[in-house]
Amino acid sequence: MDIVAKANKLIQASEDVIMMCVGQPSAPAPKTARDAAKVAIDNGRIGYTDASGIGPLRVRIAKHYLEQHNVDIDPKRIIVTNGSSCAFTLSFLSIFEIGARVAIPSPGYPAYRNILRSLSMEAVEIDTNAQSGWVLTPQLLKEAHALKPLDGLLIANPNNPNGTMLEASAFKELQETCAQLGIKFISDEIYHGLTYGQKEISALCVSDDCIVINSFSKYFCMTGWRVGWMIVPVNMIVTVNRLQQNLFICAPEISQIAALHAFDGLEELERTKAGYLKNRTLLLENLPKMGLSEIMPVDGAFYCYANVEAYTQNSESLCADILANANLALTPGVDFDSKNGNKWIRLSFAGSNQDMQKGLERLGNYLDTKS
Ligand SMILES: Cc1ncc(COP(=O)(O)O)c(C=O)c1O
Numbered sequence: 001m002d003i004v005a006k007a008n009k010l011i012q013a014s015e016d017v018i019m020m021c022v023g024q025p026s027a028p029a030p031k032t033a034r035d036a037a038k039v040a041i042d043n044g045r046i047g048y049t050d051a052s053g054i055g056p057l058r059v060r061i062a063k064h065y066l067e068q069h070n071v072d073i074d075p076k077r078i079i080v081t082n083g084s085s086c087a088f089t090l091s092f093l094s095i096f097e098i099g100a101r102v103a104i105p106s107p108g109y110p111a112y113r114n115i116l117r118s119l120s121m122e123a124v125e126i127d128t129n130a131q132s133g134w135v136l137t138p139q140l141l142k143e144a145h146a147l148k149p150l151d152g153l154l155i156a157n158p159n160n161p162n163g164t165m166l167e168a169s170a171f172k173e174l175q176e177t178c179a180q181l182g183i184k185f186i187s188d189e190i191y192h193g194l195t196y197g198q199k200e201i202s203a204l205c206v207s208d209d210c211i212v213i214n215s216f217s218k219y220f221c222m223t224g225w226r227v228g229w230m231i232v233p234v235n236m237i238v239t240v241n242r243l244q245q246n247l248f249i250c251a252p253e254i255s256q257i258a259a260l261h262a263f264d265g266l267e268e269l270e271r272t273k274a275g276y277l278k279n280r281t282l283l284l285e286n287l288p289k290m291g292l293s294e295i296m297p298v299d300g301a302f303y304c305y306a307n308v309e310a311y312t313q314n315s316e317s318l319c320a321d322i323l324a325n326a327n328l329a330l331t332p333g334v335d336f337d338s339k340n341g342n343k344w345i346r347l348s349f350a351g352s353n354q355d356m357q358k359g360l361e362r363l364g365n366y367l368d369t370k371s
Pocket of ligand 1: 023082083084109156159190214215216217223
């Protein structure tokens, strides 16, 4: 956040800053979504909806699972949320008690641990490593559970900050291990649709006894619309809806209408994704030439997580220095991993190809001055 704030200050002062720090697409929501929102405004009142969301959107999301994963989901199990962020709170409050121990992988999305802590629950960070392929393996989970029993596991696949993914068989094994050990499984599938090799697997392909969280923020390029969804087991529908009604009432109606029509904009979204692939290739070809050759596998999402140990023991000050001297905003790994993150930086390639080229040039020139 510090880097973003500093970068925005520079931009306000008319500096030409390349933003490779934020985890959001530079592309807008698909035209189909924007047009539908305009029509909704012209038609008049935007109001509350059912806590679970508008029926047509929930039906369309269910169809999405049939199309993408060949699983049949009853729309009653789908709750439309204010981005995936609110779905975390709804999930934690629904299935855990105060003091619950919830495993999350490290490096990982920082809000997981912060939301858990704010609800007086314990985030148990499990370090991934090169031997594990930088993913949370069933073995690592079993070891953590043996040390002190866990109540839950929350995992993103592909993951933020590294884009690394468990293979389908390993993901299935992890989920089955949770079932055997009585650990509740929450699958953050926000980067689904953004994979560059193997196709992602949904936890719903393995079992209905899990919570799946997803969002229109990333693949659908709708971060600011604040709309996502969760899919819960039948016995949780009432609880989650009650919590949603009381905590958030509903997701914004206009965003729900736009989200429904975002599914008609897949061609545009696939073009945006093709741009990410081009950016990814550019980064993976050029970062090693600058001496940044250790990069966690970029299987999906739009991030490269690169080791900067050769240049610093403090990625936070490195990122601040790069911003100050090269007008390039990158994210220090400490945001995602308080233990080892000072050796890593995250580069987001969700921007334009031109920005990636400029960003790489600036980074290369900066690092040249350091070697
Ligand atoms: C792994 C992961 N989950 C969830 C979110 C939150 O997304 P949103 O609330 O916009 O759906 C993010 C945002 O960067 C993320 O990286």
